[in-house]
Amino acid sequence: MKKTIILLLALILLSLPVHNSASAYSYGDPNEEKIAEAYKNMQVQLDESPPDFAEAKKIYETVQEEVDMHMGAEPSEAILQNIEDKDKEQLVQNMEKLLAMNISRRLENVDANFKDYDTSKRLLAKGFATYEALSPRIAESDPEMDQQNKDEFNKALKSLGNPGLFGVGKADASQDSFNESKDVILTNLKKEFDIEDFEQGHFTSGEEESTASETTDWTDLANLKNWIPILLLAAVIAAVTVFTIRRRRK
Known part of the structure; x- marks a missing residue:
C-alpha cells in the first residue's frame, strides 16, 4: 500500500509543469x-x-x-x-x-x-x-x-x-x-x-x-486544466492522512 501511494505521489509530482524562469512581463517566459x-x-x-x-x-x-x-x-x-x-x-x-x-x-x-x-x-x-x-x-x-x-x-x-x-x-x-x-x-x-x-x-x-x-x-494557473495535477496531489495526500490515522487507531 505504501509503495503504491509513494508511486502515485511521484507520478503526480513529475506531471506538474515547471516554471523555468521569471519574467518582468507577467506572462512568465x-x-x-x-x-x-x-x-x-x-x-x-x-x-x-x-x-x-x-x-x-x-x-x-x-x-x-x-x-x-x-x-x-x-x-x-x-x-x-x-x-x-x-x-x-x-x-x-x-x-x-x-x-x-x-x-x-x-x-x-x-x-x-x-x-x-x-x-x-x-x-x-x-x-x-x-x-x-x-x-x-x-x-x-x-x-x-x-x-x-x-x-x-x-x-x-x-x-x-x-x-x-x-x-x-x-x-x-x-x-x-x-x-x-x-x-x-x-x-x-x-x-x-x-x-x-x-x-x-x-x-x-x-x-x-x-x-x-x-x-x-x-503554467497559467488561471486555466482549470493546470490545477488538475495539484488537486490530484491534494486528494492523494488526504487519502494517505486518513489511511495513517485509521491504522494508528487499530
Missing part, C-alpha cells in the same frame, strides 16, 4: 518570436567588419516562408535585394519595418481572438517579444515613446482580464481598453518607422490559433 530572433541574429552578422551578408541571408531564409505567408512577398523581395546590394542601412530599416508589421499582426490577432483568454494572452506575448527586439532602437531615438509603448503593452495585458479559478481572482476583460493600447502602440510604430499603414489579411486566424496553443514552459 513568452515563446520566442522567430522573426524577432532572426532580426537580432542578423544584426550580429551585419555588425561584423566587413558585414557578413551571406550569413545574414541564411538567417533571414529561416523565417522567409512565415513572412511571405503572413505579410506577403514584398517585404522579402526588398530585404533580399538589400542583401544582394550589400546595403546595410536599408536592410536594417526594412527589417525594423518588418518587425513593426509583425507586432501589428500579433495585436490584430489578439483583437480577433479576444474572447479566448489563453490564445489572446500568448499572441500578446509574441507581440511583446517582437517589441523587445525593437526597443533599443526606439529608446535611442525617442526614450519617451519607448516607455509609453511598454506601458501600453502592460495595459493591454491587464485588459485581457483573468478568468480566475472557480471565480477566485477573476478580473473582467475590456476589449475597448485593449484597442486603445493597441492604437497607441501602432500609431507610435507608424511614426517611428515611417509606415503609412499596416497591411493585414495575408494570414489566417487558424494558423495563429494553432501557434498560440503550442506547449510553453510556463
Whole structure:
C-alpha cells in the first residue's frame, strides 16, 4: 500500500509543469518570436567588419516562408535585394519595418481572438517579444515613446482580464481598453518607422490559433486544466492522512 501511494505521489509530482524562469512581463517566459530572433541574429552578422551578408541571408531564409505567408512577398523581395546590394542601412530599416508589421499582426490577432483568454494572452506575448527586439532602437531615438509603448503593452495585458479559478481572482476583460493600447502602440510604430499603414489579411486566424496553443514552459494557473495535477496531489495526500490515522487507531 505504501509503495503504491509513494508511486502515485511521484507520478503526480513529475506531471506538474515547471516554471523555468521569471519574467518582468507577467506572462512568465513568452515563446520566442522567430522573426524577432532572426532580426537580432542578423544584426550580429551585419555588425561584423566587413558585414557578413551571406550569413545574414541564411538567417533571414529561416523565417522567409512565415513572412511571405503572413505579410506577403514584398517585404522579402526588398530585404533580399538589400542583401544582394550589400546595403546595410536599408536592410536594417526594412527589417525594423518588418518587425513593426509583425507586432501589428500579433495585436490584430489578439483583437480577433479576444474572447479566448489563453490564445489572446500568448499572441500578446509574441507581440511583446517582437517589441523587445525593437526597443533599443526606439529608446535611442525617442526614450519617451519607448516607455509609453511598454506601458501600453502592460495595459493591454491587464485588459485581457483573468478568468480566475472557480471565480477566485477573476478580473473582467475590456476589449475597448485593449484597442486603445493597441492604437497607441501602432500609431507610435507608424511614426517611428515611417509606415503609412499596416497591411493585414495575408494570414489566417487558424494558423495563429494553432501557434498560440503550442506547449510553453510556463503554467497559467488561471486555466482549470493546470490545477488538475495539484488537486490530484491534494486528494492523494488526504487519502494517505486518513489511511495513517485509521491504522494508528487499530
